[in-house]
Amino acid sequence: MIVDKSMNAVAPQPLTRADEAFDCLQTAIVTGDLAPGEKIGEVELCARFKLTRGPLREALGRLESRGLLVRRPHAGVKVVSVSADELMELYRIREAMEGLAARQAAERMTDQEIADLQATLDSHETMIEEARGQAYYQAEGDYDFHHRIATGSRNAKLAQMLLGDLYYMVRMYRYRLSTSSGRPHRALGEHRRIVEAIAQRDGELAEFLMQRHINAARKNIEQKISDGLLDI
């Protein structure tokens, strides 16, 4: 029984209300418009996003199974609030999964994709040097880099778990932490070395460098938290 891979392709254009609701709520949670720990009623959400309860409930179910909010029957929904420890655990998961992604990306990315990835880093560099984009780099540029590697792994489930589950939770804290300091420069250098390894098709090295990169990011946040510079 041969199965066509493309059968499980991504959903096409027709956006349904439930999809809109899902996107709205997701960005609202990530950007902090809906604060962690905040308990919020369905009717209030309907009014806020101009929706009816049907699509809204469907979106809430999806958000719940992705771990962005918790729902207690008959008691309402609440945005998840992850502790500092749990954030560290997220980084440990990223270390393992993105290491794999980097290794597979080194084996499977096309030459074109690698060139695009290098071009992306170039634009990041100019942004940092012009000193007006540190926040942007930290927030979106970094996400962009990891996004490309996740999809470049050609591992659909891996990309789905990374992009659909983990990154949203991490980005949720990027918004309020906006950790900068001297990391952007170091992070860019680490990114460059990872891409180099990928360009040389050295999967093992790419995996190692990616793991070390994420481990460094984790330690950076951990340090700031223990110094009291960051509240979570």
Added chain:
Amino acid sequence: MIVDKSMNAVAPQPLTRADEAFDCLQTAIVTGDLAPGEKIGEVELCARFKLTRGPLREALGRLESRGLLVRRPHAGVKVVSVSADELMELYRIREAMEGLAARQAAERMTDQEIADLQATLDSHETMIEEARGQAYYQAEGDYDFHHRIATGSRNAKLAQMLLGDLYYMVRMYRYRLSTSSGRPHRALGEHRRIVEAIAQRDGELAEFLMQRHINAARKNIEQKISDGLLDI
């Protein structure tokens, strides 16, 4: 801002229709009652599981975001069908994530949990020796072992992703593959060595052994597929 970890606790007892629908559909997919690739209408599902469309749709949304079925707007839902390649990719993800789980379990499991884990393996051994439980061991016993290690990692998100996302997809194929041969004995030996490493609190070794264990399982399936012994 101190956040109470227990805030994101598991849902309590009150089961709602949507939860029932979710469980029903999930087991139906895993056991193969709903065949992969099968296109199925909402009203048919309602009749089959004695539900109304409201809770059903909510369950469908959850199943979709977990990757167990795909939904094209206005065109119905379809059970996912993963190719042989995609199954191999799942094992690669497991290798990375369960390696991490084993390492953290070695660092964090209680002595009681480790004793329980060893007892579990003992019961598996008697089951295999009595030769009447190979299929059971392969199907449920193995799942039991990995389940305990995932929760023993004390990494809530990791356990959620492993138990909620990956295992269901793997179990879905366990049912129809029922791969046995001489693996059960070897697998049990590998399990024992992993637990030994955990009992000695040797996280690195536990991680290495777990990765090798899953890698061996993957190669075993890969071999059978290329030999034409297994259809997917």
Added chain:
DNA sequence: ATCGCAATGATTGTCGACAAAAGCATGAAT
């Protein structure tokens, strides 16, 4: 005979109303 178009049928997406459960406040009893 085959291809394209249109109308019909079926299925999904959406909406509003009803019912059930939980939370809260008030009041009474210890």
Added chain:
DNA sequence: ATTCATGCTTTTGTCGACAATCATTGCGAT
């Protein structure tokens, strides 16, 4: 004064009907 019970209010869970969209089938034209 504190605690428990009871009623009310609010919110969630559920249901059935309506509207929008897609798939199919039949007809006509080339």
